[in-house]
Amino acid sequence: MAPVPAWARTVQQRLFREGRRDSRPSPRVAVAFLVGLLLLLTGSCSVSHASGAPADGTAHATPATPASAAPTAPGFTMVASGDVLPHSPLVARARAYGARSGRAYDFRPMFSAIKPIVAAADLAVCHVETPLSPTGKHLSGYPVFNGPPQVAAALRATGYDACSTASNHSLDQGPQGVSGTLQVLDSAGLRHAGIARNRQEAQPTLLTVKGVRVAMLSYAYGFNGRKVPASQPWRANQINPARILADARAARRAGSQFTVVFLHWGQEYRTAPTPQQLQIAKQLLADPSIDLILGHHAHVVQPARRINGKWVAFGMGNLLSAQSSACCPANTQDPRSAQSAAESPTWVNRAGSRFPRSVRPSLRMRLGRRGRSSPDRRRSGCTWRRPRR
Numbered sequence: 001m002a003p004v005p006a007w008a009r010t011v012q013q014r015l016f017r018e019g020r021r022d023s024r025p026s027p028r029v030a031v032a033f034l035v036g037l038l039l040l041l042t043g044s045c046s047v048s049h050a051s052g053a054p055a056d057g058t059a060h061a062t063p064a065t066p067a068s069a070a071p072t073a074p075g076f077t078m079v080a081s082g083d084v085l086p087h088s089p090l091v092a093r094a095r096a097y098g099a100r101s102g103r104a105y106d107f108r109p110m111f112s113a114i115k116p117i118v119a120a121a122d123l124a125v126c127h128v129e130t131p132l133s134p135t136g137k138h139l140s141g142y143p144v145f146n147g148p149p150q151v152a153a154a155l156r157a158t159g160y161d162a163c164s165t166a167s168n169h170s171l172d173q174g175p176q177g178v179s180g181t182l183q184v185l186d187s188a189g190l191r192h193a194g195i196a197r198n199r200q201e202a203q204p205t206l207l208t209v210k211g212v213r214v215a216m217l218s219y220a221y222g223f224n225g226r227k228v229p230a231s232q233p234w235r236a237n238q239i240n241p242a243r244i245l246a247d248a249r250a251a252r253r254a255g256s257q258f259t260v261v262f263l264h265w266g267q268e269y270r271t272a273p274t275p276q277q278l279q280i281a282k283q284l285l286a287d288p289s290i291d292l293i294l295g296h297h298a299h300v301v302q303p304a305r306r307i308n309g310k311w312v313a314f315g316m317g318n319l320l321s322a323q324s325s326a327c328c329p330a331n332t333q334d335p336r337s338a339q340s341a342a343e344s345p346t347w348v349n350r351a352g353s354r355f356p357r358s359v360r361p362s363l364r365m366r367l368g369r370r371g372r373s374s375p376d377r378r379r380s381g382c383t384w385r386r387p388r389r
Helices: 006-020 088-101 115-120 150-158 174-188 241-253 275-285
Strands: 030-035 039-046 077-084 123-128 162-164 191-193 205-209 212-220 258-264 292-296 301-307 310-316 318-320
Touching: 077 115, 077 258, 077 292, 077 310, 115 150, 123 150, 123 258, 150 174, 162 212, 174 191, 191 205, 191 212, 212 241, 241 258, 241 275, 258 275, 275 292, 275 301, 275 310
Parallel strands: 030 077, 077 123, 077 318, 123 162, 162 191, 212 258, 258 292, 292 310
Antiparallel strands: 030 039, 205 212, 301 310
């Protein structure tokens, strides 16, 4: 694993100090996590043990006690990122890259700028929004996707360990597309959650990260009018708060110490969370079995905030896509932002647009003590400045 850059350690230490000021004693596992495109939330996000969590479901940072007296808790860093959408122009570009490297398709250059950050994390989780073809044949883009398998190979080469997979495109290729996609992810060495080949595989995905048991759960609001087969309800997970809570509690019983819920939700191109997103987040984060919510689908940056002492990033934007102002709002290319957090932003590089020379310094931000949800980034807890042309 690549060493954590010095600037990242500085941010971690700063946010750790901020987190300690907003904490109370509780038996928890401290976690630093990196979310978004790519957002560094390196405070102490806590793991609530079922036996020791407050009754109201509140999670807090590590105890506010002197460092010399504080108990050592296991911890890890986590990277999670926005939607991976292999639109047809990207597939064509990957074919051109592949011609140079002797591969049918090569998506690895498209992730090269973020590889040092992703590879430095203890756990890196992507969001594969579309089916992937195990044979590399019958490929298609929007609106009914079927991407090449080399997408998964590139994600693994970048340093990702696992992917959430429940999305509105999960059933674009039917049940056989679900099986094929998981075959591709397995072949690449990527764990997954959200779609399944059988009932057993639909159980929460458990990983061990630096001695901490971490559960991944993934759900989508729907499947573009397609229905999960009645005889195979486990093929793709649909958002139902009661079901999510039941799954999270089952994960706790199975040994999870930190449970992350990935939700494909909200309204496309809307930068503020919808009332339904807010309602679901409050309901889920009130339960001690859920520690973190990470959102996808809107294709634009939505805010991150703390609810019941735990983080929700409502929308992490796009990681790999060919959306632009020609079809969609221009901010589908934006890096994400969040309040009371630091970030390492990325940028969707389009033909005719200028890519920042350095990913990290391309945007500067001022940390706010408390974040406010707002569709206008200028009114959020972070101050943004575009790099000078």
